[in-house]
Amino acid sequence: xxxxxxxxxxxxxxALIRNQATQLLWYGKIETTLERAKEVSRMxxxxxxxxxxxYLDVDKKVVERTVNDKKSKNFGKSIxxxxxxxxxxxxxxxRSIMRLLNEVTEERKEKETKQSYRERTEHIKxxxxxxxxNEYAPKYDNRAKETGNFGGYTRxxxxxxxxxxxxELALIELV
Numbered sequence: 001x002x003x004x005x006x007x008x009x010x011x012x013x014x015a016l017i018r019n020q021a022t023q024l025l026w027y028g029k030i031e032t033t034l035e036r037a038k039e040v041s042r043m044x045x046x047x048x049x050x051x052x053x054x055y056l057d058v059d060k061k062v063v064e065r066t067v068n069d070k071k072s073k074n075f076g077k078s079i080x081x082x083x084x085x086x087x088x089x090x091x092x093x094x095r096s097i098m099r100l101l102n103e104v105t106e107e108r109k110e111k112e113t114k115q116s117y118r119e120r121t122e123h124i125k126x127x128x129x130x131x132x133x134n135e136y137a138p139k140y141d142n143r144a145k146e147t148g149n150f151g152g153y154t155r156x157x158x159x160x161x162x163x164x165x166x167x168e169l170a171l172i173e174l175v
Contacts (some may be wrong), residue, residue, distance in 0.1 A: 003054045004037070004038065004039055006020075006035060006036060006039065016036070017036070017039050017040055017043055017101060018100065018101065018102055020032060020036060020040045021040050021043045021044050021047065021100070021101060022101045022102045022104060022128065024040055024044055024151070024154070024172060024173075024174070025044060025047065025101065025128060025131070025132060025136070025174075026032050026104050026113070026170070028126055028173060028174050029066055029170075029171060029172065029173035029174065030172055031159070031169060031170070031171050031172075032169070032170060032172065033167045033168060033169060033170065034156070034158060034168040034170040035163075035168075035169075036170075037156045037171075037172040038156060038172040040154075040172055041154040041156055041172055043100065044153065044154050045152075045153055045154060047097055047100060047101070047132065048132070048136055048137070048140055048153045049098060049150075049151070049153075049159040050093045050096060051093060051097065051132045051133050051136060051137040052059040052095075052137045052140055052141045052144070053089075053093070054087075054089045054092070054093035055087070055090060055133050055137035055138065055141070055170060056090075057086065057087030057089040058084055058085065058086060058090065059084070059085045059086070059087050060082060060083070060084050061083045061085075062080055062081070062083075062121075062123070063078050063080070063081050063082075063083055063151050064078055064079070064081075064131060065078070065079060065081060066079075068079050090133075094129055094133070097129055097132060098126060098129055101128060101129070103126065103128075104127060104128045104132070106120075106121045106124065133161075136153075136174070140153055141168050152175065153174060153175055154172055154173065154174055154175065155172070155173050155174075155175050156170050157171045157172075157173075159169050159171055
């Protein structure tokens with residue numbers, strides 16, 4: 001399948017598709033022209049498929065450590081910690097997805113204090129990648145197992161011509 005040129009040089013076209021794919025995966029739907037929507041759909045489908053194929057690859061280790069913090073009530077005691085790291089397949093997929101998408105920062109919720117926002121987001125380095133692996137991948141993997149359909153994670157709906165330049169508008173959303 002040939003890639004659409006969208007009337008732009010390669011670097012600008014790839015930046016446009018990357019930005020729109022990022023927004024689609026972050027917000028769940030965007031409104032754009034039909035040709036752009038088709039290109040963004042291709043990229044988003046590939047990203048979600050990559051996440052589905054690797055999200056279960058994790059390494060779990062149980063480590064026994066002694067507590068050295070004098071302020072802790074467990075000082076000097078030995079505790080067991082379960083450490084979960086990405087497996088090699090998931091790590092490669094995560095890095096590949098991070099290369100394809102732009103960085104998105106978590107937004108503060110309404111009436112949320114700075115302190116609670118910091119506490120909520122301090123352990124999340126890449127919120128969009130975490131959202132893809134923790135929400136979308138399990139959701140679409142279960143959907144594929146139930147229905148037997150792999151793919152088809154996005155939907156493009158035509159909205160009609162845009163006023164002004166008569167470009168065909170479309171709404172692209174995650175199914």
